[in-house]
Amino acid sequence: MSNLFDPITVGNISIKNRVWVSPMCQYSAIDGVMQDWHAIHYGSLITGGSGLVMVEATGIRPEGRISPQCLGIWTDQQAQVLGELPNFAHKHGVKMGIQLAHAGRKASTAAPWLGGQPLAPEDGGWQTVAPSAIAFGSYPEPRELTTVEIGQLRADFVAAAERALFAGFDVIELHVAHGYLLHEFLSPISNQRTDEYGGSFENRIRLLIEIAREIRVVISPARALFVRLSCTDWVPGGWAIEDSVELARELKAAGVDLVDCSSAGTTPDAQIPVGPGFQVPFAQRIRQEAQIATSAVGMIDSAQQAQQIVESGQADAVMLGRAMLGNPRWPLQAASELGVEVPWPSQYQRGVLRKP
Numbered sequence: 001m002s003n004l005f006d007p008i009t010v011g012n013i014s015i016k017n018r019v020w021v022s023p024m025c026q027y028s029a030i031d032g033v034m035q036d037w038h039a040i041h042y043g044s045l046i047t048g049g050s051g052l053v054m055v056e057a058t059g060i061r062p063e064g065r066i067s068p069q070c071l072g073i074w075t076d077q078q079a080q081v082l083g084e085l086p087n088f089a090h091k092h093g094v095k096m097g098i099q100l101a102h103a104g105r106k107a108s109t110a111a112p113w114l115g116g117q118p119l120a121p122e123d124g125g126w127q128t129v130a131p132s133a134i135a136f137g138s139y140p141e142p143r144e145l146t147t148v149e150i151g152q153l154r155a156d157f158v159a160a161a162e163r164a165l166f167a168g169f170d171v172i173e174l175h176v177a178h179g180y181l182l183h184e185f186l187s188p189i190s191n192q193r194t195d196e197y198g199g200s201f202e203n204r205i206r207l208l209i210e211i212a213r214e215i216r217v218v219i220s221p222a223r224a225l226f227v228r229l230s231c232t233d234w235v236p237g238g239w240a241i242e243d244s245v246e247l248a249r250e251l252k253a254a255g256v257d258l259v260d261c262s263s264a265g266t267t268p269d270a271q272i273p274v275g276p277g278f279q280v281p282f283a284q285r286i287r288q289e290a291q292i293a294t295s296a297v298g299m300i301d302s303a304q305q306a307q308q309i310v311e312s313g314q315a316d317a318v319m320l321g322r323a324m325l326g327n328p329r330w331p332l333q334a335a336s337e338l339g340v341e342v343p344w345p346s347q348y349q350r351g352v353l354r355k356p
């Protein structure tokens with residue numbers, strides 16, 4: 001039986017607790033380069049008590065960004081500036097991850113506060129690419145990737161992982177969720193290719209498995225490799241939890257250390273039963289049936305709920321998103337609520353919350 005604030009070893013890395021920050025786009029980069037906003041935003045999360053902070057979806061290529069303001073890691077300079085984050089995190093005993101991403105047919109959109117809609121080329125947008133030339137809802141039709149381009153994409157993911165290692169990140173997470181490119185390859189809704197990357201289950205998972213294997217070789221056992229999956233498309237005929245369990249077994253064999261269990265994003269028609277902890281059963285099932293570590297995410301808001309998920313063995317860890325935006329010191333507050341003593345940053349010790 002584990003507690004939320006017990007340390008955990010994932011792969012070969014040791015993380016001080018099981019309450020982690022979920023990746024969250026900030027749409028605040030310039031030419032893919034991190035800015036002051038990121039330093040201060042991630043700084044507050046790093047000092048908030050989480051064991052692991054995951055940097056938002058970071059484009060492995062310029063056209064893989066969701067918006068023109070998304071972070072990138074296709075140049076050494078971008079990686080060098082990002083390196084400030086793990087450098088600061090390590091001084092506070094916190095592990096730092098980065099989510100490597102390509103947005104596929106959902107790229108080239110405006111930031112949410114600028115409307116979030118697809119951008120035309122004259123407004124700074126670009127031609128999107130995908131496994132097949134099938135649009136997401138009313139988005140523009142993407143261009144189908146050639147087999148040669150898929151090989152290049154694989155190389156770009158691996159090069160991005162190498163840069164992330166150079167920058168000092170402890171965890172590389174592949175973004176295979178929310179209807180972005182690697183998820184688009186998995187789902188029969190968005191992948192109708194007739195070459196070796198489409199059709200059967202084995203063909204649809206091929207690119208992800210190839211990337212995972214190659215990154216595993218590059219990153220050595222000293223760092224951890226996570227995969228964030230959309231465990232179901234929530235539509236008949238789409239990717240389903242049974243597929244995710246089978247894929248998780250393959251990912252484990254490819255050297256992946258943990259599956260981060262999210263859902264949805266391939267189709268705007270999905271009926272999603274959103275509610276407290278609604279994705280936790282996916283983390284539980286994959287953990288049990290594929291025998292791989294999992295994290296649960298989605299509407300986990302209270303200390304008791306988070307503790308119960310970890311204690312009952314539904315997941316090895318929880319990731320929190322919006323609750324961390326509302327209160328970046330959520331983990332310190334949760335420890336206090338659960339009556340667990342955890343060290344606060346020295347600078348904040350006079351503010352330690354005591355149980356009444």
Ligand SMILES: Cc1cc2nc3c(=O)[nH]c(=O)nc-3n(C[C@H](O)[C@H](O)[C@H](O)COP(=O)(O)O)c2cc1C
Pocket residue numbers: 022023024025026056057099175177178228262297298299300319320321322323
């Ligand atoms: C502002 C914002 C940005 C997000 N960006 C990402 C992202 O970059 N990558 C990702 O996998 N999920 C992203 N998500 C989803 C969150 O990581 C998380 O899975 C989701 O918000 C559900 O968790 P919550 O209920 O704790 O917020 C984002 C969510 C928010 C609110």
